[in-house]
Amino acid sequence: MKNLKQLLERLEYECVQGSLDKEITDLVYDSRKAATDSLFVCVKGTTVDGHSFAADVVQKGATVLVVSEDVNVPETVTVIKVADTRYALALLSAAWFDYPAEQLKVIGITGTKGKTTTTYMVKSILEGAGYKVGLIGTIEAIIGDKVIPSANTTPESYLIQKYFREMADIGCDCCVMEVSSQGLMMHRTAGFTFEMSIFTNIEPDHIGPNEHASFEEYLACKSLLFRQCKIGILNADDKHYQDILKDHTCTVETFGFSKEADLRAENMQLIHKPGYLGVAYHVSGLLDFDVEIDVPGKFSVYNSLTAIAVCRHFKVEVDVMKKALKCAKTKGRIEMIKVSDEFTLMIDYAHNAMSLKSLLSTLREYEPGRLVCLFGCGGNRARSRRFEMGEVSGQMADFTIITSDNPRYEDPQAIIDDIKTGISKTDGKYVEIIDRKEAIRYAIEHGRPRDVIVLAGKGHEDYQEIKGVKYPMDERNLIAEVLQELQTQ
The missing domain is CATH 3.40.1390.10 (MurE/MurF, N-terminal domain)
Structure with a gap:
């Protein structure tokens, strides 16, 4: 009562x-x-x-x-x-819930890309330093040993406060959470002050019916976070970061490759070994040390540098940061699965043209023997996404494997035909295999030395939605099954 x-x-x-x-x-x-x-x-x-x-x-x-x-x-x-x-x-x-956020240091991360991976990196580092950390994000909410699958990146305000209460009650010191523009627009994070708010980057996204009316509105919603925090930590390399700071009420720090950034990444090196892709760089400015991440690409530098910028405020020792970053993994975000000593295979959530282009551009920098992209598109969603993703894969991958991804109430073959329409605008080579497990088998069986193979679209999802029913389907299990079957042949 x-x-x-x-x-x-x-x-x-x-x-x-x-x-x-x-x-x-x-x-x-x-x-x-x-x-x-x-x-x-x-x-x-x-x-x-x-x-x-x-x-x-x-x-x-x-x-x-x-x-x-x-x-x-x-x-x-x-x-x-x-x-x-x-x-x-x-x-x-x-x-x-008796104002539980006042018992926690809440870290909010907003941006078009990088939110999910960065939250897990921050959690990994802080836990390595002995802190008890809760998490709220796109994939799940984590409260001690309890894991709750997420329906939204930023849940309704009642749920956020409920989670905070549970975190405080089990002795959590802090909570790291993803903060979406929709969540800010709908006041889901109102009613408390963030200890820190982080801006990763912004690109035109989430603009349309039931989302944002324009890029300007999207930008304005993101900026709200920096009127609700004590410390704002922003990517100085993003051309809109000053816009994000409009009317801010927080102390400001920056990170990035820019010489003007307070915390900087220098001397970036891409690391490509059989079955492994990574990146190394030097941290300078507010801190000074070398770091290596077992996740490829320049955006992995941004994500890890963001996490370092946050954890610096918790007085985490450099050795703890380096160790935690080396083993920090995010399910379905450039998640490498070891299947061969000759080629690299990974799972990623890229499920639209923009995210797929970013992913393939990153992987192309590693100069693979071949860049192979396996993906499908969801049914009962905008057909334009299929044409766009087909065209991106046709242009940027050496070989595309078109398959199914949540066909819902549509005919999987009709979706594949739309993807092929996009690929037909390019000179890209492809094969179509409706069954996703068989498509994965094809990718593994035909892997060549120094290939980089990416299974795009499903990421952390562990189901396939067909005619209103979600059937269990985790790509990690499919890969394991295929490997076992290939060994017994």
Whole structure:
């Protein structure tokens, strides 16, 4: 039970009806969970408006409604009017869970690319230094030994506060979390102050229906994070980083290759050994040491440098950083799987043209014998993605293996035909194999010395969605099965 006045203490509101002298049994924003003496927040979604369920939740026993527009309910029901119910939900949730973020150092990471990998790097380093670290991100939330698969990069504010409470209760010192532009726009991270906020980079993305109206709006939403933190750490190499700092209220630090950056990467070297790709560089500026990462590419330098910039504030020793970065892995993000001493095979989540182009460009820098790209495209999604990804792979890979990836309610062959339309604009060679396991078998059986083979699109996903059903399918298991079957032939 919580006192209504206490829940409202940090919120600007008008009580338009009823009494504030009430005890609340539960805070809900899903009408199906309304119960006796609960408080219901009428949140406006993209397809459903919580205000339309006002009468329904009152019938179920809700005694307090938080609204942003007029509702018609009995006079015994308390109605609290606010400017924005999503923002109100965030502050009410923080109060409901007794402000758990105040017991944690919360690190928020925003940017178009690099959020997921960087959160795991930060977690790995801090845990190596003895800190107890929670994580909230695209793949999962991690609270001690508990792992919760994620539905959104940044969960609803109620869930964030619930996770914070659980983290604080088991003795976590800090939480590292991905902060999406959508999450910021929808006030999911309102109601607390980040210890640190990090900006990795920004490119045109998430622009369209139900996302952002323009790149300018996308940029503006990202910038909100730097009005809600104590320390801002930004990529000085990104041309928009000064825009991100508009109206900031934090102490600012920078990182990057730029000589003006506070923490710099110098003397980058690509490392290519049989079955292994990596990168080494020298850290200078605020710190001074050499580091090697078992993940390829210039963006791995950015990700690791970001993690170093964060962990410097936790007084982590250099040797601990170097050791943690050497073994830090992120499921489905350039995740190398050892299958041969002659060629390299990896799994990556790249599932649109922009991310695939970035990935293949990175791998091309290692001058592979052949660059082989295996991918498919999801059904019931924009067909343009198929043409674009086909064209990118045709241009940048030496060989493409077209296969299935969540066909959903579409015919897998129809999706493959669209991809082939994209490839036909190039001189790229390809083969089509609908069954993903058989496509992986083909890739492994036909691997040549110094090949780099990337299985793109699935990443951390462990299912294949066909006609509304998610069937278990983890590429790591498929690879293991193929290797075992090849050994017994």
